[in-house]
Amino acid sequence: MHDNSGPILAFRYYGNMAPCLKYNIVPTSHVECTYSPTRSFWSAPTVINNPNLQINGFAVGLNYGGPYYESLTARRTRDDRILLFRPHDHARHLADAATAVGMTAVPEHIFLECVRKAVAVNTSYVPPPQTDAVLYIRPLLFGPSVPRIRDSPAQYIFCVFVQPGAVYPRTAAQNAIVLSDSGADDVPTAAETQKCSRTETWDEGWKRGLGGTGQLDGRQAERDDYTMKLHLENTRHGSFIKGFTASAFIGVQEEHGRYTLMVPRHPSRSIISDSCVAIARQLGWKVKVGPISVDDIDTLSEVIATSTWHWLLPIRLIFCPSARQTVVYHAGSHKAGSACRVLRNAIGKIMGGEVSDIWQWCVLVTQED
Structure with a gap:
């Protein structure tokens, strides 16, 4: 176990x-x-x-x-x-x-x-x-x-x-792939489900060969070095971003040095994503919580995957097989974008007790506990 x-x-x-x-x-x-x-x-x-x-x-x-x-x-x-x-x-x-x-x-x-x-x-x-x-x-x-x-x-x-x-060592920006619109999108993501052993790690195993349309996408993703898999919610109004298999999704729009965070529904189900939202608002950034169409990913200046294991992981590019489109961020740089660096640094300082914990997120542990 x-x-x-x-x-x-x-x-x-x-x-x-x-x-x-x-x-x-x-x-x-x-x-x-x-x-x-x-x-x-x-x-x-x-x-x-x-x-x-x-x-x-x-x-x-x-x-x-x-x-x-x-x-x-x-x-x-x-x-x-x-x-x-x-x-x-x-x-x-x-x-x-x-x-x-x-x-x-x-x-x-x-x-x-x-x-x-x-x-x-x-x-x-x-x-x-x-x-x-x-x-x-x-x-x-x-x-x-x-x-x-x-x-x-x-x-x-x-x-x-x-x-x-x-902290999970993949700190360089990662390549992501949007999984097939049929079948694979039924896979629950870490950001949208309660954390059961059937999700996250088991989902990865499922995509690697236990059946379903997602099997082909998962294998192709591994062959083509797409380390992150992005899932969609398909509705009659279009396809909307749910999140990565084991991480929440955050999009960033930058205009003249001003940032706007784009977060899919239910950001509070991901603790790190929710923390980023609170920090962004405290910094004076705009935050938009709601549906994000997959067609809008090319309007983002940065994409970030968040989880306990790697905090904030920058995404270098996203490949959409159905549209045969690849969206590249920061000219394909393997380094994190400026918004990702600011948020990651802020969370790290709060976790490490280096700054005032204005949200009272941290709880002290002593050997007497």
Whole structure:
């Protein structure tokens, strides 16, 4: 269940000493909390001294839906504090996901207690501030038991896992492709769905060979080095941008040094996208939230993909196979545009405690947690 898909950059931090960096899977501890419907009660968080789960192969969470999860981060500041970024919002997102499918929602105070405890028992793995790295946090909710009635699991487990790592290393501008108008656009995107194990990573596997029209687009995208896949919502009024497979979509229009952010519907479902919107408004930029026609991508000066894993990732070009059109941004430069740099720098400073947190997004973690 834990998403250790390969080696990552690991850190062990010892106060003022130089950090030890190596590529491997870190044996972090995790936190578990169990809900019993017979008592309508969540157990006290328990620390497990490994990142592994023991689970029955017939468990509801493996066979009948879920698990549901969030992705957030913790960063160490220059004055050696540890800050969580927007944990209250992630708690509400997970609660909404659980409620939508009839699962018992994790109360916000329990979510925060478990996340803070998971970070507190792994403080030595929170990367030092001079590195472009964070502690990734994965809260996970699923049904672990084998029920008598398929849709009525006897209990739920809420887990919080952590792993240190560098912010996703693809910092250079990426090539994107609009997937085929038929079939592929039924794939849910990270920005528009609750985060279930069926989305994001599993969608990538689906496109690589498990059927559907999207299979051809996904394979062609890999062959032609399109690292980002853009999905559309097709309506009788036209085709509109939904988002990238595992990232939200932000468009930027620039005119005489003035910026306008273009954001598809429901920006609050992506924490980083929502943060960009708030920062842009605070900077005096215009923000337009609503449908973005795929025909309008050539009116944008920048396109940005946002997610917890890479924060803000610039898009170098977008290829539309149906129109045989390629839209290139910043003359094909592999560097981020000016709006992307401003927003990424602003978010990084807030996460790192370098500027005033006027939105009160960050929550302090101490070893006493």
